Amino acid sequence: MEVYCQGCAGCCIDWRPLLEDDQRPTQPTRTKGHDETAVDEADENGHEHERRLRRRPAIDDVYNLVPLTRDEIRAFLETGLGDVLIPRLWEADAVDDAVTVDGYDLAAIEGRPTFFVGLRKPPKPVAPFGRTTRAWLPTCVFLDPDTLQCRLHEDSRYPDECAAYPAHNVALEQETECERVERAVGGTRIRRDETAAGRGITVTVDADPTDGLLLGRQAIGQKLFVHPNPEALEGRIDRLVAGEATDEDRATFVAIAAASAPGTLSHSEPHAERARTQVLEADSWAGRAIREWERLEAADGDAPGTAVSSAIDGSFEVADGAPPTPGWDALENEEAGG
Template identity: 60%
Template sequence: MEVNCAGCAGCCLDWRPLVADSDRDAESTGIDHERRGPRAPLDDTYNLVALTRDEIRAFLEAGLGDVLTPRLWEADPDRDDDSLEIDGHRIAAVAGRPAFFIGLRKPPKPVAPFDREEPAWLPTCVFLDPSTLQCRIHGDDLYPEECADYPAHNLELAQETECERVEDAMGGTRLLDDDPGDGEGLSELLFGPQAIGQKLFTHPEPDELAGLVDRVAHNEPTPADRAEFVATAAASSPGTFATSDYHYEQARARVLEADSWAGRAIDEWRRRADEKPDTGLASAVEDARGAPPTPGWDALEGRRENDGGERND
């Protein structure tokens, strides 16, 4: 597999508004893919990365609990699936428990993907540097498996990749080699019961989610809302519905106490979202708060020439 990520970051930000402003049709390009199928997300966040329980715990231990957010799903009205109604929303459930996963928050940032001259405010992964369009934790121990293995898992499953959606909507070549290889080094694909407690979580007390579900649906969860879901996920046991009270209380406290550079940057980005977009704001908003630097594409190209490595950033 070989991909051309320079100047793209299509899998790290919501570029649908750019297509909506053009003459292209969003439906034909497939960029509404998350709103299709039997269980659409309750929220409208694009390409939310699903974290494993161990990854969630690692972010909490690193003091980054303020970058985590939950996702729930709408139940399919045409299927006799397990579901619950909370806050007027019919949501998907497992064994009578609301199902959810935990991902990384996407605040508005001024970005100029796909070689655009003018930046635009777009929902962007908390760890993406708006100036270089590179991930600030790429190669770090916290870098999620789902990001590291993308788009190889999609290729293994013969599913369309974000690279191909970008090519179709914006032109250019992003997926240079669509051979995922033999799968060596890729994380395990979690499907069905084996995902419970490891990547797909369930909340044991649906009655406690009144109010929370509606705020999640409107992309407005409070810190306490996020803490409730994150703590439940961190306290889960893989393959079961059991949760640990100790890990729940510890995780909830860590989310509410978190005051990371990334969390503070999210708040600042949201305050500035009415300003004229300028990628140079990254220095004042993220770098000044201690964000890890990114190398830039020239440095990576030089490293690649010396190592003869693949173009997979």
């Protein structure tokens, strides 16, 4: 299977604000307590792909959050990138084990809230899908807004979930972001066989991967984590829902994930304390870039999808230590053997 990625970045950004109002995916209002109607509507519309398989909506509205494994989380912490990590929790449905925090019924295991850890998405000025006008859109912290390439693509810390996308979705018989982009804006983004139409530089992926697919109980302690103390989360859930999580809020979850024992609900408290310190002390180029992007967007626009009104690019990230990206011309030359 081949994927046409040049100029797309559909799996790295939240491009929903670019859609016309009548095409915009339903975003259920967050409610405290159960609201089965909102879930049914989201599932039937088929847009919110992270809300499949009976799972209630995430409490945040971060699109395409990439779940990291415990080892990946530890690698980010050890290299000073603890400031790019953020948790995701889910609202429970009627058949889930649940625990109530800040008035929200959270999906839980044995009364302990479950969560993923992913990468933060600050606003960046991007022009996906070949658009001529840049817009402020929530974008993966590691995506270069100019080349629309990942700064970690050739790095050992490049997440397995990113490397396997969209093959994991294909293997699970779920719709890919490539197909959503194609339906919304046109063009061929995914090619499953040699006869299908394709264009430009393509990225080849395994069409039926099984390695790295942590499902069910095997995910516990490796990709799906549990917080042992719901009482300690009071106030934090409200801030996560509002998109106003503090460093302390993020550290509370990241520490537990990094210290979790695979296949169990337990964790090592000394390891958790070390990880918590690593998050709070992190001051990476990426963390500084998040703050700068948020400042620039606040000065330039007032809502996701707002056109960028000034000449803003990602050059300050590289100047501050971010790995550069090769550009698509370099990849084209590589494919051609030049």
